[in-house]
Amino acid sequence: MFKWKSLNLLSFTLLALVQFGMPSQTWAGGSWFWNSIEPLAQVKVVEPFVEWRTGPAQGYPVFHVSEQGEVLELLVRKTKWMKVQDKQGHQGWVAISDLLLMEDGSGELISIVEPRFDDFSTRRWEAGLMAGEFDSTSVNAAYAGFSMTNNLSLELWGSQILGDSSEIRILNINVLHQPFPEWRFSPFITMGAGKLFIKPKTTLVNQSSRSEDTMNIGLGARYYIDDRYFVRMEVKDYKIFTNRETNEEATEWKIGLSVFF
Template sequence: MPLLLCLLALLPMTATAGGLWGDEPPLRVQVTQPFVEWRTGPAAGYPVFHASEQGEWLRLLQRRTRWIRVRDEQGREGWVSVADIAGTRDATGQPVALPVPDFSEFRNRRLEAGLMMGEFDGAAVTAAYGGYWMTRNLAAELWLSQVLGSASEIRMINANLVHQAFPHWRVSPYFTLGIGHLWIDPKATLAEPEQRDNMVGHAGIGVRAYVTDRYFIRAEVKDYKVFTDRETNEEATEWKIGLSIFF
């Protein structure tokens, strides 16, 4: 019963706040350029169907990639490029600041994530990773990989440190060192399928190349040492290339 009372007490509050998610105050901008073009969809390939002239107020509804959906005072809706919105003024009279991510933001990134593909000891490897930059030179990464060969399937989890000596270079080489664990699952058609799992250690070199916006290409070669309980350890070489995004 007290719980019900509490809920009832909260009800008018949520009602005035405009629902649980709240009604954000509308974001409005005023066109200061001679005109801005409206498109029917969020891409340059969609047709221009309207234009707002200088002095008109636009309400910003949502953003998709480099486009913003707007509504004007007559209730019409359309898509305007972020570059055009960045040339307007907001309700406080200030120019709208919508920076397009560029190389300087890439240099100061904190988080990155990506997908890479390549070869691990002659078999196809698919990997996904996430990384956190502690300084501009040093990052910690976590990797999940799947290796699909003709004789076995290998799943791997790896943690590694990455050091890049030249963070201010557009194409920046790095060195990496890490450890992980792998699970080997031989193919069912083999004579004596035996599952096993091992610790691994690895070292590698690679390079990142900033492309545009929030994206960069990454390529690397790693040498894995698989610690077995037999007399000799195994070694495997891996190369992969992929696309990453940073924040």
């Protein structure tokens, strides 16, 4: 584990700053200080009407309706919902899908680029959480990836393996290739290199912590549930270069959920 004590102190100072340090009135309009300088973006309703909800989800009730021709100001976005304000100062939430049917000042339908799984230029960054087994021990992992081309992406991985006799942490950099990036079920191959940190449990014989270099190759698949997020599963084969006589090998499988930014 890393230094809990210092993290503890740091995170709480930060939180205290975030939660109590900011004057509440800067938040009041839903626009933050940089937005209050810019005029709010305006849109005009083109469809016969558009429904307003009390919150950013289908589960919240419709409480108001804007008619054709009404001008709305855009305040803040949460997932696929936009908080809007009308001329009378009413505020509520409108679905992005409804917003895409509205006009902006130029008389054109407004365009908001949403991440799409089959267009890598709209989704350069991704991140995900995964869990599985590393050499029949549980592994937790998180990663962040950057799409360089339609097929190739670069990933940074952090994994933690908590075994009975030791704790292993792995830091990896991987290159991933998707031969068919436009498929909803998209297979991939990957290879990478990294560092492996082994910390034996103190209840066992006194062994010191050590680190080893490691390389891996793997294959897997991504299934895009939505344009925004996907299930990912993979199997990786690790080669661990020890300074003993033989190198070690380990097989890892994982499944998880990822999201595009």
